[in-house]
Amino acid sequence: MTASRDGRHTRHDQTLRGETIGILAGWGRFPAAVAEAIRRGGGRTAILSIRDHADVALEPLADVHGHVGVAEIGAAVDFFRRHGVRRATMAGKIHKAKIFAKGAWRRHLPDWTGLTTFWPHFVSRRRDNRDDSLLGAIAETFNAAGVAICPAIDFAPELLATDGVLAGRRLTKRQRDDVAFGWRLAKELGRLDIGQTVVVKDLAPLALEAIEGTDACIRRAGHLCASGGMTVIKVAKPQQDLRFDMPTIGVGTLESLAAAGATVLAIEAGRTILVDARALEITAARRGITIVSCHDLAGMPALDEIAAA
Numbered sequence: 001m002t003a004s005r006d007g008r009h010t011r012h013d014q015t016l017r018g019e020t021i022g023i024l025a026g027w028g029r030f031p032a033a034v035a036e037a038i039r040r041g042g043g044r045t046a047i048l049s050i051r052d053h054a055d056v057a058l059e060p061l062a063d064v065h066g067h068v069g070v071a072e073i074g075a076a077v078d079f080f081r082r083h084g085v086r087r088a089t090m091a092g093k094i095h096k097a098k099i100f101a102k103g104a105w106r107r108h109l110p111d112w113t114g115l116t117t118f119w120p121h122f123v124s125r126r127r128d129n130r131d132d133s134l135l136g137a138i139a140e141t142f143n144a145a146g147v148a149i150c151p152a153i154d155f156a157p158e159l160l161a162t163d164g165v166l167a168g169r170r171l172t173k174r175q176r177d178d179v180a181f182g183w184r185l186a187k188e189l190g191r192l193d194i195g196q197t198v199v200v201k202d203l204a205p206l207a208l209e210a211i212e213g214t215d216a217c218i219r220r221a222g223h224l225c226a227s228g229g230m231t232v233i234k235v236a237k238p239q240q241d242l243r244f245d246m247p248t249i250g251v252g253t254l255e256s257l258a259a260a261g262a263t264v265l266a267i268e269a270g271r272t273i274l275v276d277a278r279a280l281e282i283t284a285a286r287r288g289i290t291i292v293s294c295h296d297l298a299g300m301p302a303l304d305e306i307a308a309a
Contacts, residue, residue, distance in 0.1 A: 025050060027055075033159060043155070046064045048065075054092065069111075071109065071115075074111040074113030080147045087148050088148070089243070090244045091152045132237075149244070153246070164294075166293055167290060168290025178203065181200055186233045197214045197217050197232065198217075199217065218253075230261065233265075234266070236268050236271035263290065265292070
């Protein structure tokens with residue numbers, strides 16, 4: 001299977017038949033979930049852990065393993081080619097705040113390929129530094145070297161969220177209104193390639209995600225609204241490139257909701273990754289959080305019907 005350039009028109013693999021799939025692994029549990037799915041599908045894993053991001057627990061899941069700096073693009077390409085990788089995926093978060101930290105250039109010094117990849121963005125300033133721009137540039141460099149960057153869901157389609165109330169109780173009328181209101185805000189935020197998450201209460205936006213990431217956005221809303229009862233909406237960008245930066249929900253997300261006092265999480269079905277779905281259900285039940293999933297706002301009435309059944 002060959003992925004399209006933007007990852008939008010690909011089919012899911014049924015078996016990998018011993019193929020070695022590369023994983024460029026960032027922060028979180030998502031890279032491990034993808035590695036586990038590849039192994040279940042009969043594939044091998046070449047995992048390249050991004051320094052200061054990836055969990056050491058990834059190493060037992062790798063047939064071959066290495067480490068790389070966030071801007072060492074040439075080293076990453078060489079690693080995958082050396083181990084016979086023709087297809088690779090990006091999984092896990094890159095903390096841009098670390099890249100903009102004081103003195104970060106010494107820790108994340110690019111190699112020559114990384115320098116030429118990022119030159120138009122960081123030096124000449126002829127291009128912007130939004131997520132899609134930077135990740136797209138990386139993907140183009142990999143593709144040109146013969147390593148196709150593919151959507152993680154090509155290898156782990158079972159991680160995609162389905163329609164319905166995934167955990168918790170039926171939504172109230174006020175909560176449904178907040179989901180609809182926040183959904184439109186989140187889609188506009190995504191269209192501008194700024195973030196994917198908004199937190200609202202009583203039709204008032206409390207926090208919008210930018211460089212700090214989802215968890216920090218949710219925590220900020222908790223500081224601003226000590227009474228709790230907020231609704232968190234996390235959706236894909238209208239122009240979402242499925243090869244990277246897909247909305248991802250894990251147990252840590254729910255713990256951030258609970259700490260902030262949020263009670264509802266609304267996500268986009270078919271375009272959101274659920275890491276450890278069973279653990280999410282258990283955590284949501286323990287924390288009193290409702291998780292709803294739909295493809296668009298037209299699916300909102302169905303959520304109420306499913307929850308009431």
